[in-house]
Each structure stands twice: as C-alpha cells, then as structure tokens.
Amino acid sequence: MIRPFLKWAGGKRQLLPALRLHYPSSFDRYIEPFLGSGAVFFDLCDTGRLAGRRAELYDLNPDLIGCYSAVRDRTEEVIAALDDLAAQHQKRGAECYYDVRDRRFNPVRKSNGPDRYTPELAAMFIYLNRTGFNGLYRLNRDGEFNVPAGRYENPRICDADHLREIARVLRGRGVILERRPFDYAIERAGAGDFVYCDPPYAPLSTTSQFAHYTAGGFTPLDQVRLHQAVVDAAARGATIVMSNSSAPQITAAYTGYAARRSGLRVERVPARRAINSRAAGRGPVDELIISNAKLRMAKLEPRLQLSRRASGS
Numbered sequence: 594m595i596r597p598f599l600k601w602a603g604g605k606r607q608l609l610p611a612l613r614l615h616y617p618s619s620f621d622r623y624i625e626p627f628l629g630s631g632a633v634f635f636d637l638c639d640t641g642r643l644a645g646r647r648a649e650l651y652d653l654n655p656d657l658i659g660c661y662s663a664v665r666d667r668t669e670e671v672i673a674a675l676d677d678l679a680a681q682h683q684k685r686g687a688e689c690y691y692d693v694r695d696r697r698f699n700p701v702r703k704s705n706g707p708d709r710y711t712p713e714l715a716a717m718f719i720y721l722n723r724t725g726f727n728g729l730y731r732l733n734r735d736g737e738f739n740v741p742a743g744r745y746e747n748p749r750i751c752d753a754d755h756l757r758e759i760a761r762v763l764r765g766r767g768v769i770l771e772r773r774p775f776d777y778a779i780e781r782a783g784a785g786d787f788v789y790c791d792p793p794y795a796p797l798s799t800t801s802q803f804a805h806y807t808a809g810g811f812t813p814l815d816q817v818r819l820h821q822a823v824v825d826a827a828a829r830g831a832t833i834v835m836s837n838s839s840a841p842q843i844t845a846a847y848t849g850y851a852a853r854r855s856g857l858r859v860e861r862v863p864a865r866r867a868i869n870s871r872a873a874g875r876g877p878v879d880e881l882i883i884s885n886a887k888l889r890m891a892k893l894e895p896r897l898q899l900s901r902r903a904s905g906s
C-alpha cells in the first residue's frame with residue numbers, strides 16, 4: 594500500500610473517505626497545488642486512478658519539495674543516510690535529535706540555500722519529521738527549523754521499501770514535482786483536469802494556533818486570491834475539490850454567487866482532527882469540502898448521508 598512518508602500538519606488521511614466521494618470517475622490530468630504529505634495523491638495512486646495520467650504536484654515549502662526530489666532522484670543515498678540516523682537515534686534518542694537539528698540540519702540547510710537539497714539533508718528532514726513533536730514543521734525568525742523532539746517509544750524512522758515505492762511513483766512518466774505558488778498551479782487547470790486543493794486552513798478564531806508551513810504564512814488575502822483562482826478554474830471546466838475550514842469568511846465566499854455560478858457546492862463534514870477542535874476551544878467542528886464534482890451517492894457513508902439529509906442537500 595502506498596501512503597504518505599511524511600507526517601504533515603493538516604494531512605488528509607482521515608478525510609479520505611469523504612473526499613473519495615468527490616473523485617471524478619474520469620479526468621485528463623491531476624493537479625495538486627498544496628501537496629504537503631500528499632494524502633490524496635498517494636490515495637489516487639494506490640487505487641490505480643492515476644494510471645496512465647499526468648500528475649502535477651506543487652507546494653511552496655522548499656524543504657518539502659527538496660526532500661521529495663531527493664527521494665525520487667537519489668533514493669538509495671537517502672535510505673543509507675536515514676538508516677544511519679535511525680541507528681544513532683536508537684542509541685541517543687532526544688540528544689541525537691537536537692544534535693542533528695542544530696549542528697547538522699540547520700547549518701547545512703542555511704549554507705546550501707533552499708534549492709540544493711542533498712540526500713543527507715533529505716534524510717535529516719525525514720528523521721526530524723518522524724521523531725519531532727507531532728511531525729510539525731516550524732521555523733524561527735532566523736528561518737531555522739525549531740520543532741522540539743517528540744516523545745516516541747520506538748519511532749519507525751526508515752522504511753526503505755516504502756521509500757523505494759514512493760520514488761518509483763514520483764519517477765513515473767508524466768509526474769511533475771515543482772516548488773511553485775498555488776496561483777501557478779491552478780492557472781494551469783483547464784477542461785477535463787482534476788484539481789485537489791488543500792490550502793492552510795483559515796483559522797476559526799483569532800487565538801487558533803495553526804502550523805506555518807512557509808515563511809510568509811497564508812494570509813486572508815491569499816484565501817481571497819485562492820477563491821478567485823478556483824472559481825475561474827471551475828468556470829474553465831476543471832473538476833475542483835477543495836478542503837478548508839468552516840470559518841465564516843470561507844463559508845460565505847464559497848456559498849456566494851460567483852462560486853455557485855461556476856458550479857461549486859459546499860458540503861460540511863465533521864472535523865475529526867484534534868488540531869481543529871482544540872484550536873476552536875470547543876467540541877468537534879465542521880470542515881468544508883467544496884466541489885463541483887458529481888457525487889458518488891451510491892457509496893456515501895451512512896454518517897455523511899445523515900449529515901446531507903439533515904442539511905437538506
């Protein structure tokens with residue numbers, strides 16, 4: 594089974610049952626502008642839906658794209674370096690983590706610049722991701738990775754066969770992987786393309802603490818630009834599926850006239866991810882799936898059928 598090899602805040606593995614109902618049964622090209630750990634991309638691969646199709650994968654985070662590229666192009670070197678880190682971690686635990694983070698990863702990353710990701714850097718990034726606190730990605734003001742060590746008894750650090758399988762998929766004909774902002778990716782989508790958008794969620798409250806995946810963060814203006822880009826792509830005939838928070842401005846934007854006219858509909862699904870419910874300071878809340886895809890009604894889960902009937906949709 595092929596699945597994400599990184600932990601990523603906002604990873605969508607738990608939302609897959611709801612998202613799958615929106616996968617179009619046929620499409621030309623798959624475009625994912627906010628790749629993260631790629632839960633949907635790997636799900637599409639795993640279920641054979643991408644066979645023979647082009648897939649364009651984008652994200653603005655340089656470490657993420659650097660790491661994926663090194664796993665794709667220099668797989669065995671990444672595995673060897675990661676194996677070595679796993680052995681060191683076994684002996685020295687958190688001490689090893691801080692040593693790697695502060696004496697090796699941050700200095701090398703700084704001197705190499707964002708676009709030269711060596712196999713050693715990629716292995717360190719995977720190691721820090723698998724053993725750091727909740728797999729978070731966070732940089733301090735100086736641009737250094739500063740996530741503390743996590744508390745794991747026996748973390749699985751190097752799954753060599755899985756990394757080889759990931760590399761095989763990424764090397765596939767027609768798979769493009771680039772560091773790009775979302776506008777570039779969505780502008781490419783035309784009639785027949787399938788676009789899955791999973792932006793950093795708009796915060797539900799002013800005190801919400803969300804992961805900052807990129808130096809600039811994702812601002813309210815970015816959400817407005819994303820809305821426009823998605824509405825335009827839907828109007829050009831692309832199939833759009835987007836997940837986002839149920840913050841009032843997001844709900845208002847995607848139930849508004851322009852979105853409805855381009856065929857987008859909003860479905861509320863219960864958010865199961867702890868990050869949302871805790872940040873909002875109350876019980877579980879909804880998140881949104883915004884889509885113009887034909888729903889696969891026959892396969893609706895009972896829970897979703899109920900919520901759709903209750904909302905009269």
Ligand SMILES: C[S@@+](CC[C@H](N)C(=O)[O-])C[C@H]1O[C@@H](n2cnc3c(N)ncnc32)[C@H](O)[C@@H]1O
Pocket residue numbers: 601602603604605606626627628629630631632633651652653654657773774775776791792793794806807810811815
């Ligand atoms: C919610 S995460 C995506 C999670 C992904 N669906 C998964 O399953 O792991 C959002 C992603 O958007 C990326 N991102 C943030 N700002 C961006 C921008 N302006 N353009 C493109 N990607 C951006 C982040 O680096 C992060 O990986």
